Amino acid sequence: MSAFLARQAKVGVIMATIPKWTEIPKYPVVVGFGALAVVVTIAWWAKVDITPFFENAEIRRGQLWRLVTSILPHLDILHLTFNLYWLWVLGTPVERTYGHGKTLLLFLFLAVGSNSLDFAFDRGGVGLSGVGYGLFGLLCVVSDRDERFRGAIDRRTVNLFIGWFVICIITTITHTFAVANVAHGAGAVLGALVGFAITQPSRRLLIGGTIAVIDIFGLWGATLGRPTINLSGKVGFEEGKWGYDALLADKNEEAARWLRDAARLQPKESSYWFDLGIAYHRMGNMPAAMAAYQRAHELDPNNQTYSQAVENKH
Incomplete structure (x- = not known):
């Protein structure tokens, strides 16, 4: 050239x-x-x-x-x-x-x-x-x-x-x-x-x-x-947003897929674990939901919403 x-x-x-x-x-x-x-x-x-x-x-x-x-x-x-x-x-x-x-x-x-x-x-x-x-x-x-x-x-x-x-x-x-x-x-x-x-x-x-x-x-x-x-700084956060959007649209299986990735890529982001718990809860997978709620609570023990989710076993 x-x-x-x-x-x-x-x-x-x-x-x-x-x-x-x-x-x-x-x-x-x-x-x-x-x-x-x-x-x-x-x-x-x-x-x-x-x-x-x-x-x-x-x-x-x-x-x-x-x-x-x-x-x-x-x-x-x-x-x-x-x-x-x-x-x-x-x-x-x-x-x-x-x-x-x-x-x-x-x-x-x-x-x-x-x-x-x-x-x-x-x-x-x-x-x-x-x-x-x-x-x-x-x-x-x-x-x-x-x-x-x-x-x-x-x-x-x-x-x-x-x-x-x-x-x-x-x-x-x-x-x-x-x-x-x-x-x-x-x-x-x-x-x-x-x-x-x-x-x-x-x-x-x-x-x-x-x-x-x-x-x-x-x-x-x-x-x-x-x-x-990736240099964009968006890895994990993109997945978290897409998972949250899917959750709002009541597409729970899709939300769970995105949020699993988000939690894996950004494991210290408590909101991803909590949203993942909601997705599992809606899907009827209570053991997985409680495990995700528990992880969110461990990361942010002062969050009352997380505490209530852990205390509510049903």
């Missing part, structure tokens, strides 16, 4: 003509992902429950599809429009050159790779940005090494993506608004590595191995390793 950036600094390569909207039928993968994003986002805005699409601790229980479906919802019209535009601009030359099947696999790979690392280290997010940055990283490499991609990306676009990446980091650090910066960075790196693997056959085994290590680490970090490596 450094060679590409150096070259762009010397000559202002003009981006190749962006496909017209009348060419939509030629790009079913790009258009399909865009259309799904629009439908899911509008449904979310209309208060439809799309909870199964989001990244949360269910990923640790094997619901890995959330690493893909979480790219579809978008926060607002600006977020959606920005991502759809760059999906079209950067995705169409890829689909035109590599075909529909390989492009579909690439999109899924970038979604899983960028989102798994983001969820491993942070809280997880929504939107197509990780895929967009992955396409950006790919084109930065192949546009300098493959004549079919000549002019697919220009210096202004490079400056925009790098500048936006820096701005997003600043807004996150200053708590202006939170951005999935890990997804952006991971997407760009994985996309670039795919580009190098394609254009440097002699190093394909080494590059492929590097990609595999990153992917395996990301999946481990998003599942088994998340409590250990």
Whole structure:
């Protein structure tokens, strides 16, 4: 990528003509992902429950599809429009050159790779940005090494993506608004590595191995390793909130699952044990309920509610 950036600094390569909207039928993968994003986002805005699409601790229980479906919802019209535009601009030359099947696999790979690392280290997010940055990283490499991609990306676009990446980091650090910066960075790196693997056959085994290590680490970090490596400070507290919300909705088995995790990850948080006791109580599992109440009381012996729960054996 450094060679590409150096070259762009010397000559202002003009981006190749962006496909017209009348060419939509030629790009079913790009258009399909865009259309799904629009439908899911509008449904979310209309208060439809799309909870199964989001990244949360269910990923640790094997619901890995959330690493893909979480790219579809978008926060607002600006977020959606920005991502759809760059999906079209950067995705169409890829689909035109590599075909529909390989492009579909690439999109899924970038979604899983960028989102798994983001969820491993942070809280997880929504939107197509990780895929967009992955396409950006790919084109930065192949546009300098493959004549079919000549002019697919220009210096202004490079400056925009790098500048936006820096701005997003600043807004996150200053708590202006939170951005999935890990997804952006991971997407760009994985996309670039795919580009190098394609254009440097002699190093394909080494590059492929590097990609595999990153992917395996990301999946481990998003599942088994998340409590250990997550930097968001939300591990355990997220589960506690989801458990409490489920308790309010009278979804007691779901509440118990979340609250067991919360109590395991934050074992000194008395409220998680008490809420877990309520869930067990409603489910009719009194021995487990009393054990949870007792633990809450031990952690906070001055709490009258906990004391009453322990004293009440029925």
